[in-house]
Amino acid sequence: MENLLVLQSGGPTAVINASLAGVIKGGHESPQIGKVYGGLNGIEGVEGGRLVSLEPLSDGKSLRLLRQTPSSYLGSCRKKLPPASEDDRPYKAIFKVLEAFNIGCVCCIGGNDSMDTVQKLSRFAEETGKSVRFVGVPKTIDNDLCLTDHTPGFGSAAKFVVGCMRQLAQDTAVYDIPSVTVVEAMGRNAGWLAGSAALANDSACTAADIVCLPERPFDKAAFLARVEELCKTKKSVMLAVSEGIRGKDGSYIYQGEAAKANDKFGHASLGGAGKAVEALIKGELGVKTRSIELSTLQRCFSASASLCDVDEAFEAGCVAVRLALEGSSGIMVGFERTSQDPYRIKLVPLDVNLIANFEKRVPDEMIADDGFGVTEEFIRYALPLISGEPDLLYRDGRLQLAPPLKREPRL
């Protein structure tokens, strides 16, 4: 009987452990699966033989706690495998470990870079005649994976952004003087999260007056004119900007120290778009302005997660196990929206070759003509993804978390 291995990689989300819970449940309920192992720190840990049994997490209470524990329970990594044609040593090391643990299925929960791992390992297995199957489970708060309707992790991050905008809009409106609040949301190239700030607007509250996405060049003059106009009619103006907004010349609005440093994947490490916009408004318009960077809170705040997101993340984990057992490899579990009203989705296998290293940005028809907002189509698309509130376990006012794993090396 073969065993199952599950990995997590890339940046954490509020629901990546819900997918882990789904994989564990799927594995334990499958008679074809012997043991379920977790690889520590993604593929890096597998290469080093650091696998742990997830047996202690298979009961209902542990799975429930995992579902509400943010971040990557098994740890993460930013390792990208070299092409096997250039250097096959990591591949050999990884498959040696997989054989030692009698692993037949590997579920990788992650984003774009993790799908690259699924792609490379499944191809190597095929080329070298190994029977191990590799299936990807999508996660990213950025919602930038191609082909799939959306990605687990986005809904909860969007809901946190929406909650912040709505509650900050109440907070900023209390004094009888004009003010501008700039909220900076994550999203390097794709403005899904910044755009979701617009979901904060309803009949009771206009909590996002302007939304700036990285998909549109940031036109300072037009932006300032718009803010000035808003300040004439509204005491407290609320803005959401993506960390990745760039000027017409393509340079980031904030080109400071942080932007110069590159992380291991060659992405610019951003931050400070909010501060830059704050300085711009203060300097040019002289209005009281405050910027708030939601920072990593937006990806880990499980306490206000979307139930839709948690449930879908869990389901994607279960389905990944089923697809691997059916013999699929080199695929990612994707979401297909089969109905808009009522919202319904179907989980489908997608070819990972068409996903890895591609990026889905907000399409034109979802961005307002002037570039300072999103369209009704965006709202209809995103609103169902933030719906529902999970029933969370607290003790003494503290969100309960899955107990830490004993992380001793196993090989």
Add this chain to the structure above:
Amino acid sequence: MENLLVLQSGGPTAVINASLAGVIKGGHESPQIGKVYGGLNGIEGVEGGRLVSLEPLSDGKSLRLLRQTPSSYLGSCRKKLPPASEDDRPYKAIFKVLEAFNIGCVCCIGGNDSMDTVQKLSRFAEETGKSVRFVGVPKTIDNDLCLTDHTPGFGSAAKFVVGCMRQLAQDTAVYDIPSVTVVEAMGRNAGWLAGSAALANDSACTAADIVCLPERPFDKAAFLARVEELCKTKKSVMLAVSEGIRGKDGSYIYQGEAAKANDKFGHASLGGAGKAVEALIKGELGVKTRSIELSTLQRCFSASASLCDVDEAFEAGCVAVRLALEGSSGIMVGFERTSQDPYRIKLVPLDVNLIANFEKRVPDEMIADDGFGVTEEFIRYALPLISGEPDLLYRDGRLQLAPPLKREPRL
């Protein structure tokens, strides 16, 4: 039949509207009270005759929405009345409005500065033979009001800090490299909020390794030695620092532009202690460090409020009306802890003269000897205050808010 007036002032909290709901309910249920009015933007609005009827908010649904709507529903102000002996014009203007609206009781929901307003107006009323009674309802996330066991607003802000620490601790631990996270909490002179970060520690999670309060001088050398020591045994080190930490010479750790600007009450406008500590650690220890400023989110995040706090804030509003009707004036509703285990409190009238313009800091016995943490006594004191989760109303994934008030002037 006399009418009731309620005001809100000072910085917003997650539960200041729960107190407003309590006052409205108390007023509507008292046969001696005719109408309940709200003053817009605190005493400033009263001086300008801007009173609105709160009749539309007296039904159960509206009161429930008010309970979960953060910030000051009636608006706020930072106005401080001059001593009447120096300038009695604002007093005359205010009492003229109170007479025009036949106001017999005024409930002021606010912090230290609002209690100064209660003190001055009640004294003026007494000296000039007016029958209007003034009762304070405490609120402040800083928990720095004297005589009362604690202050509504603190529990929910502390719970947000605790939630952030616990969830960020999960987020920062995912990579297999050492890192330090610095979370900056509000609190100019009193370290209650920064100290409450220590409540994040339990058997599943050590989410606050060091806590720095403004009550102790920040000793850079000792601090760095402690961080370095922690980094040897723990991959991801978590720190909470108060915005108000100062060096041995009394100067703020962050003495930038923001610190130079003074707000109208002469408080230094702070910010940046977290960034300063981040730079210190990076520079001196060369460890990967990230700082996160919780900013105004910590005072307005009703979505993770403490039920204990919401209930107590509401109750304080009800009791204020009762005390005013019984003829009390120049008092604040205070909390007396009558039992620690189980936690029980009693609401009592406190002389506002002993509260206004005083400040309660964290006492020595609640601060760890080395100044980098809090004692068990602090934990026992603060833990009950974050307990319980309110049953919140959401629609389409959005926290529902009280409908905006029509704010037309009434005089």
